[in-house]
Amino acid sequence: TMKYLKGSIDFSKFQKLETLYITKADAEIDILNIDTLVDLLLVSIKNTNCEFISSLRSLNTLRISSVSIETLSGIELLSNLKSLKITYSPNVIDISSINKIKTLSYLHVEKCKKLTEFSFLRDNESICDLFLSDVDSLSFIPEMKSIKNLKFWNLKDGDLSYLLNSSTLKTVDFHPDKKSYSHRKDEINKKIGK
Structure with a gap:
């Protein structure tokens, strides 16, 4: 467990990393390329879409909270994603790309004030x-x-x-x-x- 790191981190050096929690990033996160990652928590990040996580092909669980993300564009490439939880993210307006994920069985959307229409x-x-x-x-x-x-x-x-x-x-x-x-x-x- 590494807590409260500052500066940029080269996550490709962590080849066996399965769980990652990123909270309060000062700037947009660069593309994450971690083949073994299965669980990701993103809290208070600056990215406005999900392109930076689109290469996480082993990811099973994604939790997003209090983020600047507006659209989940890029998430459709997460071919093993089973669980998605989005909470307290007032800027989220479009998550329609989740329909392209054939493995997604659990969706939780809580207190995303611009996202109330789910047709x-x-x-x-x-x-x-x-x-x-x-x-x-x-x-x-x-x-x-x-x-x-x-x-x-x-x-x-x-x-x-x-x-x-x-x-x-x-x-x-x-x-x-x-x-x-x-x-x-x-x-x-x-x-x-x-």
């Missing part, structure tokens, strides 16, 4: 577990090919009836159980998957 997930073939803190509509869910578990906090249009048309959805969890929603949590869970 680009329509026809997504790989995501099984989905968490969205804020979402405009769930109309895209029935066309998701592998969705099994859905969690959210705030549904703007309140219409949960779309979920009844999903052939793969098994569980739905949300909090709070708002009066403005078309169905209660227990009611929707009884009806899905029948």
Whole structure:
């Protein structure tokens, strides 16, 4: 474990590195080329897209928090990515490139204020577990090919009836159980998957 390093680091020297946490980078991070890396955490970095991590072909887990990233462009090349968590990143506006990742089974998007419209997930073939803190509509869910578990906090249009048309959805969890929603949590869970 190396903590609080300053200056630039040549990560190619760490040929067996599997886990890397980068926090509070002073400048944009150069291209990371670490063949063995499977787990990456990025916190408070300056890059505006994901091109700098596009060569991390072994990466399984990516966590992004409080970053300047606006688009996930470049992430589509991460052919082994299974889990993606994006939190507290107010500049993120486009993550549609994740649809090109055939191995991505878990997506968590929390408190990314410019990202509440997720219709680009329509026809997504790989995501099984989905968490969205804020979402405009769930109309895209029935066309998701592998969705099994859905969690959210705030549904703007309140219409949960779309979920009844999903052939793969098994569980739905949300909090709070708002009066403005078309169905209660227990009611929707009884009806899905029948």
